[in-house]
C-alpha cells in the first residue's frame with residue numbers, strides 16, 4: 022500500500038485499498054458462493070473452511086474431512102453444549118485469561134530489569150489479570166456469528182461503561198440460524214450489557230462503515246462524558262475511544278492458501294490502520310508521531326487473526342504493530358486447530374502522542 026495513502030487517512034474516512042490478488046486457475050467457485058446465494062448460506066460455507074471454493078474433483082473428500090473434523094473437535098462440542106455461537110469464543114477466552122497474563126508478567130519483568138517507568142499514561146494497569154477490563158469499549162471486527170462479542174460482553178460491566186461495537190458483513194442472528202441455534206445472540210449480548218451493544222452490518226473496508234462505527238462510539242454511553250455529533254459526524258475529541266480493537270475478520274476462502282492469507286493480512290492492516298491511523302506503517306514512525314486519525318485509546322490493545330504465510334508477507338503488519346505498541350506477541354491458542362495456519366497477533370500498550 023502506498024505510504025501516502027496511509028498517512029492521508031482521516032478519522033472518519035479510512036479507506037485502504039486491498040491488494041489485488043487474482044485467483045489461481047485451478048480454483049473453482051463453489052455454486053453456493055454464487056451471487057444468488059443467501060448470506061446464511063455464504064456464512065455457513067464460509068466457516069466451513071475449504072468448502073467455499075475448492076480444487077476440482079475434491080469436493081466430496083474435503084466435505085467428509087471437514088465434517089469428520091467438526092465431529093471430533095472438542096471445542097465444537099463444548100460450544101454446542103453451552104449454546105455458544107462459535108468455538109471462537111474459547112480462543113478469546115484463552116487469550117484473555119491465559120496468554121494476556123503471561124505476556125503481561127513477562128513485560129513487567131522486562132520493565133523491572135530495565136527499571137523503566139515510562140509507561141504510556143493510560144496503559145492498562147500492569148497488575149490487570151485480564152486483557153478485557155469491565156469498563157472497556159471494545160470494537161469487534163468480523164464479529165459473526167458472535168462468539169467474541171458474547172465473550173467480551175461477559176467481561177464488561179454496563180454501569181462502568183463497558184460496551185461492544187461489533188461489525189460484520191452478515192448479521193449475528195442471521196448467521197446463527199444457519200447453525201440451528203435457538204439462541205438469538207444479539208439479545209444475549211444485550212442482556213449482559215444492557216443497552217451498550219451496537220451491531221453494524223457492513224463491510225469494514227468501506228468508508229461508510231467507518232462512519233457508522235464512529236457514530237456508534239458517539240452513542241455508547243461512558244457514564245463519564247457526553248459525545249457530540251457535529252454535522253452528522255462524530256466530533257473527534259469528545260468521542261469515546263475503544264480500549265481494545267479486535268479483528269477476527271477472514272477473507273472468503275479461495276482454495277489457495279497464500280491468496281487467502283494475504284487477503285486476511287490486508288484486513289488486519291485495515292484494522293490496524295483504523296486503530297492507529299496508519300502512521301506506524303512508515304518505517305520512520307516513532308511514538309511521538311501524531312495519532313493520525315486512529316481511534317484507539319492511548320495505552321489500548323489490538324488483537325487480530327492472521328494466517329501464517331511467511332515473514333516476507335507478514336513483515337508490514339508485524340513491523341507496523343511493533344512500532345505502535347510496546348509489547349507484541351504472536352499467539353496460537355489451543356482452541357485454534359493445530360493443522361490450521363491461523364495465528365493471533367496481540368499488541369499491548371498503544372503508544373501515541
Ligand SMILES: C[S@@+](CC[C@H](N)C(=O)[O-])C[C@H]1O[C@@H](n2cnc3c(N)ncnc32)[C@H](O)[C@@H]1O
Nearest residue numbers: 107109163166167168169189190225269270271
Ligand atoms: C472467523 S469469522 C469470525 C468469528 C467471530 N469472531 C466469532 O467469534 O464468532 C470471520 C468473519 O469475518 C467477516 N468478515 C470478512 N470480511 C469482512 C469485512 N470486510 N467486513 C466485515 N466483516 C468481514 C466474515 O463475514 C465472518 O463472519
